[in-house]
Amino acid sequence: MPDDFFGGLDFGTSGARISIINFKKELKYTNSVSYQYGFKNPNSWINSCEKLLDNLPLDIKKNIVNLAISGTSGTLTACTLRGDPIGEAIPYDQACNENKILIESITVGEDHLQTPYSSLAKALKLIDKFGENIILRHQSDLITGWFLKDWTYGEEGNNIKLGWSLIKESWPKSYLKTSWQKCLPLIIKSGKILGQIDTDLAERFKLNKKILLVSGTTDSNAAFLAAGLGDEEGLTVLGTTIVVKKINKTPIKEKGITTHRVSNKWICGGASNAGCGILSQFFSDLEIKELSRQINPSKNTSLNLLPLNSRGERFPVNNPFLEPILSPRPVSDSLFLHALFEGLARIELKGWEKLYELTGSLPKRIVTTGGGSKNPQWRAIRERIINIPIISCKKTTSFGTALLAINAK
Known part of the structure; x- marks a missing residue:
């Protein structure tokens, strides 16, 4: 049968x-x-x-x-x-x-x-x-x-x-x-x-x-189900935009924060207007893969980019008028990509800090899904900046x- x-x-x-x-x-x-x-x-x-x-x-x-x-x-x-x-x-x-x-x-x-x-x-x-x-x-x-x-x-x-x-x-x-x-x-x-x-x-x-x-x-709730998160783990979705989520004992009501009920648990989090979308404005998938190999993730570029996909931000700050910062652009494409990765990691860090402010706890481990989760250099940069262990989940949202x-x- x-x-x-x-x-x-x-x-x-x-x-x-x-x-x-x-x-x-x-x-x-x-x-x-x-x-x-x-x-x-x-x-x-x-x-x-x-x-x-x-x-x-x-x-x-x-x-x-x-x-x-x-x-x-x-x-x-x-x-x-x-x-x-x-x-x-x-x-x-x-x-x-x-x-x-x-x-x-x-x-x-x-x-x-x-x-x-x-x-x-x-x-x-x-x-x-x-x-x-x-x-x-x-x-x-x-x-x-x-x-x-x-x-x-x-x-x-x-x-x-x-x-x-x-x-x-x-x-x-x-x-x-x-x-x-x-x-x-x-x-x-x-x-x-x-x-x-x-x-x-x-x-x-x-x-x-x-x-x-x-x-x-x-x-993002489907991504949460796919990842099979534990109570002390957090989820980052690296898609066109960055989403961070964690389990909380009670729901939260605040601008930019959404609380969902998934598998009888309260899941709180937020979604930035930054993410892989900004990378695809400058590079193809193949270029990102090749340029990433030239990046030393343990080093800091000292460039302070704010790589929003467009004007306005929802989370970790709620400001529809916030402008992206994408310059100065270095001559080296790999250095520019490195700086974009760092800027995105800092946005993710601020997201986790915002959730800590609201919930009183940080995840002990971050599970990552989405297209960006496949990039080992970006993952290493995120671990350096966020200072929380990160693993990738290969299961898709669908x-x-x-x-x-x-x-x-």
């Missing part, structure tokens, strides 16, 4: 990846594709999903039983009531300053929502642009709805930045008085079975018609999403 398979799809900044595991949690298949139209275009996400489904081996297609989706936290898009995307999505790292006074008036005591990077700020901007006869969905929830052909639902973790309270399990009371509350999703806990795949979609891609869609999570699918209830 063939294996039952469990699928995880993860949608990032540059593309999407699928991982298929069996009941023993062994990876049986994985594949990734880049976005065709760019990150801000929601049709890129759907197009990438179609490519990944098309390329699945037939024996896997017929035996997937559960499927979960993860996506970037805080990337919000407007859709018609039938789930068709309208215009571009507003990405997680874009600040929306237009409705500052209104946001402060409806989020009294909710400091974490009073930032231009919140999904609430993005939601109000989209409503101003497209009106109230729309639905607002994050990346993961939009794709989950596409599989079901039902866009009713939103997963709790993806909607914290929109105002959902994990403790009260409700939207802020002030939202009840608004005319746009109808644009918000019906919230479901992560890991819950939502329903069966749309029949026409299953037929189109020759998939098992009884696949169950499972309420997903954010990309593997963590597949673990959600296997444990669905």
Whole structure:
């Protein structure tokens, strides 16, 4: 009898990846594709999903039983009531300053929502642009709805930045008085079975018609699941942006900090606007690999760069007007890359110092995932600057999403 398979799809900044595991949690298949139209275009996400489904081996297609989706936290898009995307999505790292006074008036005591990077700020901007006869969905929830052909639902973790309270399990009371509350999703806990795949979609891609869609999570929470962190370990995700997370006994509410509930544990952390994205602005992957070999990670460049991907920062400081510092640029490309690595490591250090300030403890070991985790020179520079042992986790975010699918209830 063939294996039952469990699928995880993860949608990032540059593309999407699928991982298929069996009941023993062994990876049986994985594949990734880049976005065709760019990150801000929601049709890129759907197009990438179609490519990944098309390329699945037939024996896997017929035996997937559960499927979960993860996506970037805080990337919000407007859709018609039938789930068709309208215009571009507003990405997680874009600040929306237009409705500052209104946001402060409806989020009294909710400091974490009073930032231009919140999904609430993005939601109000989209409503101003497209009106109230729309639905607002994050990346993961939009794709989950596409599989079901039902866009009713939103997963709790993806909607914290929109105002959902994990403790009260409700939207802020002030939202009840608004005319746009109808644009918000019906919230479901992560890991819950939502329903069966749309029949026409299953037929189109020759998939098992009884696949169950499972309420997903954010990309960094999926990375957390993949890493299998212990209570005294921390997680750094080195993707397009840097994310740091650790387990805490209680939730934290502060600008730039997000608290999630994963596997019945409180996970607090923050995401910078700096990360691998700045490296790819200057160098190809092959150039980074070759130039890294010329770096002596035990030495300090004495260059003090602030390598944000663009203007503005979310964490460890919350300042939408903060400018990157990318000069003076040395003649040597390897020295410049070395200095960028150091600048990114200092941002990560400040992130851990911020979490120490809020939680009273530092991790005894940092587990790293994401593309940047594969670079040994960067890892050595990070260990020198942060002064905490660092190990790399080879399991991908989509593997963590597949673990959600296997444990669905």
